[in-house]
Amino acid sequence: MNEVTKRFQAKLNIKSGRIDMTHGSGGRAMNDLIEQLFQKHFENDYLNQKNDQAILPALGANERIVMATDSHVVSPLFFPGGDIGALSVHGTVNDVAMSGAKPLYLSAGFILEEGFALADLEKIVISMAKAAREAGVAIVTGDTKVVEKGKGDGVFISTTGIGVVSIDLDISGANAKPGDAVLINGTIGDHGVAIMSHRENLAFETEIISDSASLNGVIADMVKAVPEINVLRDPTRGGLASTLNEIAQQSGVGIKLMEDDIPVRSDVHAACEFLGLDPLYVANEGKVIVICPQDKAETLLEIMRNHPLGQHAAQIGTVHEDPNHFVTMETAFGGARVVDWLNGEQLPRIC
Amino acid sequence: MKYVNEFRQKELAHKIAENIKAEVQPDRDYHIMEFCGGHTHAIFRYGVQDLMPKNVHYVHGPGCPVCVLPIPRIDNAIELCERHNVILCTYGDMMRVPASQKKSLIKAKAAGADVRMVYSTQNALELARQNPERDVVFFAIGFETTTPPTAIALQQARKERLMNFSVFCNHVLTPSAIGHILDSEDPQADAQVALDGFLGPSHVSSVIGTKPYEPAVEKYKKPVVIAGFEPLDVMQASLMLIRQINEGRCEVENEYHRVVTRDGNLKAQQLVAEVFELRDTFEWRGLGWMEKSALQIRAPFAQWDAEKRFELSKSTGRDVKGCACPDILRGMKKPTDCKLFGTICTPEDPQGACMVSSEGSCAAYWSYGRFRMDNKGSENAA
Numbered sequence: 001m002n003e004v005t006k007r008f009q010a011k012l013n014i015k016s017g018r019i020d021m022t023h024g025s026g027g028r029a030m031n032d033l034i035e036q037l038f039q040k041h042f043e044n045d046y047l048n049q050k051n052d053q054a055i056l057p058a059l060g061a062n063e064r065i066v067m068a069t070d071s072h073v074v075s076p077l078f079f080p081g082g083d084i085g086a087l088s089v090h091g092t093v094n095d096v097a098m099s100g101a102k103p104l105y106l107s108a109g110f111i112l113e114e115g116f117a118l119a120d121l122e123k124i125v126i127s128m129a130k131a132a133r134e135a136g137v138a139i140v141t142g143d144t145k146v147v148e149k150g151k152g153d154g155v156f157i158s159t160t161g162i163g164v165v166s167i168d169l170d171i172s173g174a175n176a177k178p179g180d181a182v183l184i185n186g187t188i189g190d191h192g193v194a195i196m197s198h199r200e201n202l203a204f205e206t207e208i209i210s211d212s213a214s215l216n217g218v219i220a221d222m223v224k225a226v227p228e229i230n231v232l233r234d235p236t237r238g239g240l241a242s243t244l245n246e247i248a249q250q251s252g253v254g255i256k257l258m259e260d261d262i263p264v265r266s267d268v269h270a271a272c273e274f275l276g277l278d279p280l281y282v283a284n285e286g287k288v289i290v291i292c293p294q295d296k297a298e299t300l301l302e303i304m305r306n307h308p309l310g311q312h313a314a315q316i317g318t319v320h321e322d323p324n325h326f327v328t329m330e331t332a333f334g335g336a337r338v339v340d341w342l343n344g345e346q347l348p349r350i351c
Numbered sequence: 352m353k354y355v356n357e358f359r360q361k362e363l364a365h366k367i368a369e370n371i372k373a374e375v376q377p378d379r380d381y382h383i384m385e386f387c388g389g390h391t392h393a394i395f396r397y398g399v400q401d402l403m404p405k406n407v408h409y410v411h412g413p414g415c416p417v418c419v420l421p422i423p424r425i426d427n428a429i430e431l432c433e434r435h436n437v438i439l440c441t442y443g444d445m446m447r448v449p450a451s452q453k454k455s456l457i458k459a460k461a462a463g464a465d466v467r468m469v470y471s472t473q474n475a476l477e478l479a480r481q482n483p484e485r486d487v488v489f490f491a492i493g494f495e496t497t498t499p500p501t502a503i504a505l506q507q508a509r510k511e512r513l514m515n516f517s518v519f520c521n522h523v524l525t526p527s528a529i530g531h532i533l534d535s536e537d538p539q540a541d542a543q544v545a546l547d548g549f550l551g552p553s554h555v556s557s558v559i560g561t562k563p564y565e566p567a568v569e570k571y572k573k574p575v576v577i578a579g580f581e582p583l584d585v586m587q588a589s590l591m592l593i594r595q596i597n598e599g600r601c602e603v604e605n606e607y608h609r610v611v612t613r614d615g616n617l618k619a620q621q622l623v624a625e626v627f628e629l630r631d632t633f634e635w636r637g638l639g640w641m642e643k644s645a646l647q648i649r650a651p652f653a654q655w656d657a658e659k660r661f662e663l664s665k666s667t668g669r670d671v672k673g674c675a676c677p678d679i680l681r682g683m684k685k686p687t688d689c690k691l692f693g694t695i696c697t698p699e700d701p702q703g704a705c706m707v708s709s710e711g712s713c714a715a716y717w718s719y720g721r722f723r724m725d726n727k728g729s730e731n732a733a
């Protein structure tokens with residue numbers, strides 16, 4: 001920003017200001033918002049080009065581009081262990097990383113609701129910037145729109161991520177093979193329960209915090225040690241159950257889980273009991289399912305357990321042949337059941 | 352699961368299973384009806400039947416409040432929001448139950464009706480306070496367990512003179528349904544109900560006690576054991592039933608001593624009695640019209656009774672053709688006997704109520720048990 005524009009620029013009143021329609025109009029107010037909030041916190045060489053696009057450096061010869069996009073509409077916007085800003089970075093970084101790729105750049109699109117407090121927006125932006133720094137990615141381009149009051153939910157954020165992956169890696173949901181091991185890096189259901197514990201209608205006391213985190217670090221370690229990994233997938237919405245069903249379908253295999261081996265925090269389990277939910281279907285934001293040849297399982301578990309995001313890593317099941325592509329589970333009780341897709345939304349029970 | 356686990360659970364389960372194996376007489380079958388969907392859910396979710404001898408059969412009863420509500424009542428609920436423009440508050444599952452003309456509350460909502468999902472009667476009261484210019488109706492469903500909170504809400508509404516709040520009451524009673532199932536001599540049914548005993552829902556008995564079952568047990572000579580909802584409870588109660596059957600005893604027994612007593616929660620009963628009275632007759636999906644099987648709101652609360660406040664049509668909506676829900680709810684058929692099961696009726700697009708609620712038999716079979724079916728859709732082992 002040169003001296004002249006600085007002098008004539010209105011200073012955003014972060015403390016008590018609110019988003020109004022002018023912030024989305026494309027004019028001066030929007031420019032102020034971008035410069036004094038987004039650019040200030042996301043600051044990097046590409047964003048500083050201040051174009052509608054970012055021109056990025058050339059790729060290496062043995063690399064392919066990986067791209068993923070995700071929109072975030074979480075309520076409440078701030079929850080124990082995170083907020084929509086950090087989540088919008090973690091989610092997309094993870095989507096890119098699930099191919100074994102190294103995430104590099106993000107775009108961020110904001111849909112803001114008229115009346116939204118600038119102070120809250122700043123908190124979200126700061127948290128996003130921090131999450132991006134931690135994950136080693138740069139937010140290089142973005143977009144802002146403002147919708148009338150009542151037509152949004154405070155803030156919606158959509159992020160697109162770009163990364164690079166070596167041409168030698170082939171990790172995909174379609175690659176699970178009979179005989180493979182199914183691993184996970186820790187306890188399931190933490191994010192979903194943390195969010196629910198703060199929903200207006202449902203507030204209950206708990207110490208559970210979201211597991212929201214960027215997994216690219218631990219994944220890089222894993223992929224480096226075991227390039228033979230067949231599948232990486234993050235069990236977000238729909239939980240472990242729905243994600244495994246996706247993989248079973250995509251790979252044309254069956255998956256058998258051992259309930260006894262699935263890590264669940266006892267307070268998450270208790271909250272689920274109380275609400276009539278099944279932790280298998282509750283969302284996660286910092287978990288990865290790993291499917292690999294059985295003889296690589298121990299190596300990978302050890303790598304995960306040595307990483308802060310994988311201390312409770314465990315093998316939870318195996319892949320087998322099944323023309324029906326069922327995910328089944330041997331229950332802690334010794335019985336068997338199907339672990340189906342989530343149907344509609346999981347709802348707390350009536351009686 | 353790890354960290355939760357009392358690893359003893361599995362051992363205990365196997366121990367009970369051993370005891371059951373030792374007690375069942377190999378030359379006879381045991382048909383145990385779990386009245387309540389909560390038990391159905393536990394049986395399927397934990398795979399309890401895998402631990403049972405082959406001649407012990409669980410028959411899934413009508414005890415899911417979502418499943419037993421007949422279509423005309425859901426039509427009325429839709430009418431309340433569409434014609435009378437109320438804010439209709441409902442529990443989540445109820446939204447997806449098909450009404451007549453392929454409608455449902457969720458479809459009505461998408462078309463503009465003001466349907467709100469709530470978690471408790473208190474949420475509904477709050478909505479009424481926040482929207483004084485609108486009529487807010489709470490769509491009350493459920494057995495004896497959910498009735499006291501509705502009673503409290505009605506008393507609160509009266510105390511606060513909350514005139515824009517009312518309750519569309521559909522509360523039903525468990526013991527009368529059990530009596531009715533045993534009574535049912537359906538001339539059209541190809542099978543008679545062959546039941547040897549009942550698992551009674553513990554949460555209902557924590558309110559009403561075990562006493563209300565005594566007349567039916569006396570009359571029909573079928574034992575009832577009140578059972579908790581943990582899979583271990585279900586197994587232990589099954590063992591108690593098997594024992595009674597073997598010994599030719601017919602009693603109301605209580606497996607769930609940790610909460611349930613013979614008399615139940617007298618305070619809750621009194622609360623319910625202040626606000627509700629018996630209906631002469633009420634239609635249950637699958638069981639038809641049953642005398643004295645449901646509650647209505649007493650006259651002093653008439654102002655908060657949606658049925659009195661709003662004119663509601665007499666809907667004649669019926670189940671989808673081919674849907675076997677009525678027979679399934681009475682334990683006469685299994686979900687897999689229904690031609691629509693898994694073909695056009697799935698949890699994503701339920702045709703009948705048994706497929707909607709996760710406690711319905713069809714949904715439980717589909718979601719937890721379908722690996723037991725061969726490719727022709729019949730069961731290979733249960």
Ligand code: SF4
Nearest residue numbers: 675676689696703713
């Ligand atoms: S499968 Fe569907 S149509 Fe058939 S009985 Fe069950 S709910 Fe009704």
